[in-house]
Every structure is written in C-alpha cells, then in structure tokens.
Amino acid sequence: MRLFVLPLVTAAAICGSSAHADLSDDYRTLLEAADRQQSDVEFLETADLLASVTPGGRETVMAAIAELAPRRLGLVESWSASAHPGEPVLVTHAGGVNLSGPENETRPVGATPETANDTGVTRRVRHWGGATDWLHPYHWDGRVKLGLAIDQGNTDQTDYNLALEFRRPLNGGWGFDGKAEYFYTENAGVTTRDRLILEARGEQPSVDQWSYFVGSSYEQDRMSGYDYSTLLAAGGTYHPLDSERQSWILRAGPGVRHRVPVGQQGRTRWVLEFGSVYDLALTETAQLSAETTLLAGPEPRGEQRFQLTTAISDSWGVELGYRVKHEFEPQPGVEATDSRLDFSIVREF
Numbered sequence: 394m395r396l397f398v399l400p401l402v403t404a405a406a407i408c409g410s411s412a413h414a415d416l417s418d419d420y421r422t423l424l425e426a427a428d429r430q431q432s433d434v435e436f437l438e439t440a441d442l443l444a445s446v447t448p449g450g451r452e453t454v455m456a457a458i459a460e461l462a463p464r465r466l467g468l469v470e471s472w473s474a475s476a477h478p479g480e481p482v483l484v485t486h487a488g489g490v491n492l493s494g495p496e497n498e499t500r501p502v503g504a505t506p507e508t509a510n511d512t513g514v515t516r517r518v519r520h521w522g523g524a525t526d527w528l529h530p531y532h533w534d535g536r537v538k539l540g541l542a543i544d545q546g547n548t549d550q551t552d553y554n555l556a557l558e559f560r561r562p563l564n565g566g567w568g569f570d571g572k573a574e575y576f577y578t579e580n581a582g583v584t585t586r587d588r589l590i591l592e593a594r595g596e597q598p599s600v601d602q603w604s605y606f607v608g609s610s611y612e613q614d615r616m617s618g619y620d621y622s623t624l625l626a627a628g629g630t631y632h633p634l635d636s637e638r639q640s641w642i643l644r645a646g647p648g649v650r651h652r653v654p655v656g657q658q659g660r661t662r663w664v665l666e667f668g669s670v671y672d673l674a675l676t677e678t679a680q681l682s683a684e685t686t687l688l689a690g691p692e693p694r695g696e697q698r699f700q701l702t703t704a705i706s707d708s709w710g711v712e713l714g715y716r717v718k719h720e721f722e723p724q725p726g727v728e729a730t731d732s733r734l735d736f737s738i739v740r741e742f
Contacts, residue, residue, distance in 0.1 A: 416457040420447055424454075428462035429598050430566035437468045444472075464532075464562060533742075535559035535570075538712060540737030542576055544586070547616050547728050552576040552586045554735055567597050588614040602632040606644060608666075617731065618724030620653040624688070626666045637674070644668040650688065654724055664690035678704040693721040702739065710739040 416424070420443055427439040440458065444451040451472050458465055538556040553576070560570035571593040578586035594608035606628060613621040628646010635641075648666045653659035669685040682700040687693070696718045704710040714735035723729045 416447060416453055421457060421461060424457055425461050428465060432564045433465070433468055436465055440469060533559055533561050536739050536741045538737040538739050540712075540735060543734040544731070545733070546731035550578055550580070550585060552578040554737060556737070563595075565597070567595055569593070569595050586616065588616070596630060602635070604630045604632070606630055606646070618655060618727035620655055622650065622652040624648055624650045624664070624666070628666065639673045640671070642670045648688075652692065662691040664688045695719045695721070708741050710741070712737045712739050
C-alpha cells in the first residue's frame with residue numbers, strides 16, 4: 394500500500410497549492426480515498442506522509458480529517474506539537490495497550506465529544522472488550538423512523554410503521570448498511586397486518602466509479618401471498634454521479650431467491666437483480682430519494698420507492714414516502730400491485 398500512496402502524494406505535492414495552510418483538493422481526494430480503502434494503520438501512515446509534505450503540517454491534516462474522515466480522529470490523537478511528521482507514532486487503546494503493530498489493524502478506534510484541543514481532535518471513547526466492541530454505538534450511524542403507513546392493493550388500511558436504518562464503515566474499505574421495517578395493524582381485535590422487512594448490504598470500492606456488493610433481504614408478509622421470501626445477491630455497482638448535491642448508484646448481479654407461498658412448499662430460483670438509487674439535495678434541509686429494484690427471472694417483481702425528507706433540527710426530521718410493488722406473476726387471489734404511502738418522524742443518530 395505504501396508503494397501506491399507515495400506516487401500519489403508526490404503528484405499531489407507537485408500540483409497542490411502551497412500558498413496557504415488549507416489542504417489542497419488533491420490531498421483531500423487522497424485522504425477520502427484512504428478513508429474508504431485503507432485499514433487504520435495504513436490510514437495513519439498516509440496521514441503522516443501528507444503532513445510531511447503539506448503546508449501547515451499535522452494541524453492542517455488533522456483539521457481535514459475532522460471534516461472528511463471524523464471516524465479516524467482517534468488515530469491521530471497521539472500526534473503532538475513536539476512530534477514531527479514522519480516519526481513513528483504509537484496508537485494506544487483506552488486501556489493503554491500498544492496497537493501500532495499490524496496484528497492490531499482491525500481494532501476499533503473512536504472519539505468522544507467531551508473534550509477537544511484547538512485542532513478539534515477529541516479524546517477517544519472507552520471501547521467495549523472483545524468481539525462485543527463491534528457493536529459499540531460509536532461505530533454506527535443511521536436513523537429511526539416512527540409513523541403511519543396507508544396501504545392500497547391487497548389491503549386497504551392504515552398501519553403503524555417502525556423502521557431502523559443503519560450503516561457502518563468496516564476495515565479494508567468495506568461499507569455496511571442495513572434496514573429493518575415493521576408494520577402492524579389490528580382491526581376489531583384481529584391482526585390484519587404483521588409485516589417484517591430486513592435488508593443488509595456490503596459494498597467494496599474497486600476502481601474509479603466501480604465497486605462490488607453482496608446483499609441479502611428477508612420479507613415476511615402473508616398478505617402478499619407468501620409466508621416469507623429471502624434473497625441473496627452479489628454483483629457490481631457503478632456511480633455515474635457523485636457530488637455534494639446529487640448521487641446516482643446503479644447495481645446489477647445474479648442472486649438466489651427462496652419463496653414460500655401460503656399453504657405450499659417453498660421453491661428456490663435463480664434471479665437477476667437490477668437496482669438504481671438516486672439522491673438529490675433540493676435545499677440545505679430537504680432531500681429527495683428514488684430507489685428502483687427489479688428482479689428478473691421466474692416470478693419477476695418490480696419495486697419503486699420515493700422519499701422526501703425534511704430536517705427540522707440537527708437530529709430530527711419528517712419524511713414522506715411512497716412505495717409501489719408489482720408482481721408480474723402474482724399468486725392466485727392476490728392483486729398484482731400493492732402501494733403504500735408513509736408519513737414518519739425521523740430521529741438520526
């Protein structure tokens with residue numbers, strides 16, 4: 394990895410600006426790429442190398458890390474004004490164990506907002522011991538949604554909706570995100586909706602705008618004509634748009650789907666998954682998202698989702714969503730198209 398980083402830093406040093414202490418665009422791009430693709434030890438080496446060639450040294454690099462890669466702040470906390478870029482830096486866990494060696498590259502490193510120095514670098518949190526630290530809240534971010542859903546199609550009713558969306562960066566450049574949704578309704582003491590949706594996806598950047606993914610999903614909803622349905626898929630993704638205002642992600646790949654129709658035996662089929670996710674920042678506080686999913690093969694299915702989210706504070710917001718699902722070969726007695734209108738209160742974490 395160092396052989397890869399050195400030419401990039403050299404090129405950035407030639408092209409980058411030296412008239413001020415702000416990190417140049419070339420350095421910022423390199424720092425973002427390192428955050429996505431490098432382990433903690435490799436990222437620290439890259440940051441230290443950048444500090445040795447950029448105006449402003451470590452203070453400039455630390456400020457850029459706080460803005461572009463805040464989850465890595467704990468790595469550079471041990472930098473001090475007396476140390477010089479290029480010198481070996483030991484990164485210690487809260488318990489004082491030396492974690493600078495390659496055998497500890499997968500350790501969790503974090504920060505807490507309780508105290509900070511002039512550069513904005515905060516002290517690290519005390520992590521949980523052993524494998525349970527993987528679940529530490531510091532490593533995760535996402536949002537919780539609570540609201541109402543109005544269904545049309547196989548059922549015409551209003552449901553209570555609870556959803557959890559989460560994401561977590563992993564070592565080696567992998568990103569992980571998931572979602573859990575639950576819908577429940579009772580009518581005259583009888584349960585008329587009991588639906589659960591679970592989704593998880595991992596993505597690893599490759600070259601340029603390309604990456605690859607592994608994903609899975611589980612859906613339990615008897616009103617759709619199936620006791621439950623599962624999907625495991627893998628393939629490639631392409632990012633034709635990626636800016637502060639908008640992003641667009643396309644994905645495609647083969648998968649295996651297992652479905653259990655109500656009152657029948659389950660069946661497993663090969664499918665092809667095609668997907669598109671488009672996000673657009675309408676204003677500083679409003680964002681529009683559109684997600685399309687198509688499963689081609691036996692019993693094909695298409696799904697379209699729209700979401701309009703408006704922030705009302707730093708952590709709270711409201712969301713209006715619309716989802717339509719179409720089964721091209723529906724079960725007997727089941728309508729082919731279902732739609733749902735959601736209104737939710739959103740809390741980010």
